[in-house]
Structures are given as structure tokens and as C-alpha cells.
Amino acid sequence: MSAALFPDPVSVTVRAPAKINVYLGVGKVRPDGFHPLETVYQAVSLYDDVTVTDAEEWSVTTVVDGIHVDGAAIPDDDTNIALRAGRALVAHHGLECAASIEVRKSIPVAGGMAGGSADAAATLVALDRLWSLDTADDVLLSIAADLGSDVPFALVGGTATGTGRGEIVTPVEDNGSWWWVVVFNEEGLSTPSVYGAYDLLEGGDHDYRIRPQMLEALRAPEGAEDLVVFLYNDLEDAAFYLRPDLQRVAEAALECGAATTLLSGSGPTMLAAATSAEDARAIAGRLAEQGYDRTAVVHGPVAGAHVVAYQ
Numbered sequence: 001m002s003a004a005l006f007p008d009p010v011s012v013t014v015r016a017p018a019k020i021n022v023y024l025g026v027g028k029v030r031p032d033g034f035h036p037l038e039t040v041y042q043a044v045s046l047y048d049d050v051t052v053t054d055a056e057e058w059s060v061t062t063v064v065d066g067i068h069v070d071g072a073a074i075p076d077d078d079t080n081i082a083l084r085a086g087r088a089l090v091a092h093h094g095l096e097c098a099a100s101i102e103v104r105k106s107i108p109v110a111g112g113m114a115g116g117s118a119d120a121a122a123t124l125v126a127l128d129r130l131w132s133l134d135t136a137d138d139v140l141l142s143i144a145a146d147l148g149s150d151v152p153f154a155l156v157g158g159t160a161t162g163t164g165r166g167e168i169v170t171p172v173e174d175n176g177s178w179w180w181v182v183v184f185n186e187e188g189l190s191t192p193s194v195y196g197a198y199d200l201l202e203g204g205d206h207d208y209r210i211r212p213q214m215l216e217a218l219r220a221p222e223g224a225e226d227l228v229v230f231l232y233n234d235l236e237d238a239a240f241y242l243r244p245d246l247q248r249v250a251e252a253a254l255e256c257g258a259a260t261t262l263l264s265g266s267g268p269t270m271l272a273a274a275t276s277a278e279d280a281r282a283i284a285g286r287l288a289e290q291g292y293d294r295t296a297v298v299h300g301p302v303a304g305a306h307v308v309a310y311q
């Protein structure tokens, strides 16, 4: 869909995906407090939709659209990352305009799936189209990186490596279609606490780089099994140390037929790898019988932030 076909939209809706990290390698903490990362992101089929409309003043509202979304945890003030994204774009262009932002949310909050980052990326693209700003891709990526480490990937989508803090995104060829059961968790797990435990337990004194064989498995998939051996998250032991119940989720998923399991980002969401859509649904069904009923079946890779409606 091209903006030129809709020259003066009143509002624009952009859809942005949740992400998983199919690989997350973490190095030693840097003097600035950040940990250097090497990660492989994959955008998956769980989305937030952001609609922006020209307005006198900035505002942001959330409509809860997913059964696992805790609307009360989402700020409606200047700390909402979607609003911060809007202000940052306007500041870059030296404009004085404002917009109302409505976030229709299906990505769980603080679940390690970068839902806030998706909203920020969607807002950048939506406002760029609403006001025909024609912002260059590298500028959008740079504004995104200033907002948060995962925001550039939400713009790009697909499957990509992330280096630096995760904000330096490079698309990789992914010819597979991967199925996952996402197991959400009611109780939050703070990202700094997981990194703190990681520093104590492991410290990052190891080779955390992405294995070239993993990128090869993504490029020429013979089947999910090829990738499964490379799925890895350096933060998993730290998260399991803080939250032993997450290890029990992993054990249950394996018993229910998962090819392997993985902590999503810094948790507490867990991922169970499946070999097909049917397999994923069967695993989710068996997990529900064991009391793990906060799940979603998703696939990846999917597109990054993209327009779904001009009105």
C-alpha cells in the first residue's frame, strides 16, 4: 500500500510484531552499564496495531486486544514509549504538530517480547505516513535506536542479527517457517535483575558470538531440527536461578513434545519449539491440560512495522 494512493489520510494504522530471540549471547558488562549482545531476532505473528490521528495535543490510549495483556501496566503519560517515539520524530523534523495515538495491544506487557518497542516502531512509521515526512530509513533506525535497543528490529522485522546493545540490526536470510508455542507468565521478571544475576553467575567471560552454522541453518533449512540445536539464550540460567518455576515450564513443554525450549529475551516468557502448526497446537493443548493455559501459537519470520490502513 503506497501513501501516494492516499495523499491526505486522517489517520494511519501500522501493525508491528513481537520478537523472540532465537539466539542471545551476552558479554561482560560495559562501563556504561550495558551488556554487549549478539542476538538473532525473529519477528513472530503476535502484533500490536497503532493508529495515529492528527490532534492539538499529544495523547496515548491503549485498547487491550489480547487475553494475556495487562492493560493496567501500560502508562498513558509521557513515559509511554509510543508517545516518546512520536515526540522524537517531531523533534527530529523540527515540527510542532501532535497526534493522538491508539495502541491496540495483543503483545503481553513486560514479557520479553518487546511489545513497547513494537509500539514505538509502529508509531514512527504511522506518523511518517500521516504527515508525509518521507523520513529516510537510516534516520528512522537511528531515532528508533535512541528509543530502545529492540526498536530498530521492530522496524525491520523478519529474521536479523542484533549487535551492540541489540540496536545494530542486520537482516539475515531465513528460508524457513518456524512454529513456536509462547508460554506467558503472570508474574513479571525485571530485566535488570536477570542481568544482575547473570553477572554474578556467569559474568559474560566467554565466546558469546553467533555461530555461523546457525545462520546457515536459517538460510538452508532442512527442517526445524537443524535450527533447534543452535537455539540458545545466555540469560536462561540466571532467569531459572531467580525463578525456578520457569525451569518447570521448560520441563513441562519438553514432556508435552517440544523439540526444545528457550527463555524469550530476559523472560519470563518461555518458548517451546515445534516442527509444524499442528505440532505447536498439540503442544499447547497438552500444556493447557497441565495448567499452563496462558499460551499462544505463533510463527515466524513475519514483516516488521507496516501500514495496514489509511483512513
Ligand code: ATP
Binding pocket: 073, 074, 075, 079, 080, 081, 082, 103, 108, 109, 110, 111, 112, 113, 114, 115, 116, 117, 119, 150, 191, 265, 266
Ligand atoms: P523488552 O523485551 O524490550 O524488555 P518487554 O516486552 O519485556 O520488552 P514491554 O512490554 O515493552 O516489555 O514493557 C516494559 C515496560 O515499559 C512496561 O512495564 C511498561 O510499564 C512500560 N511501557 C511503556 N510504554 C509501553 C507500551 N507502549 N506498551 C507496553 N509497556 C510500555
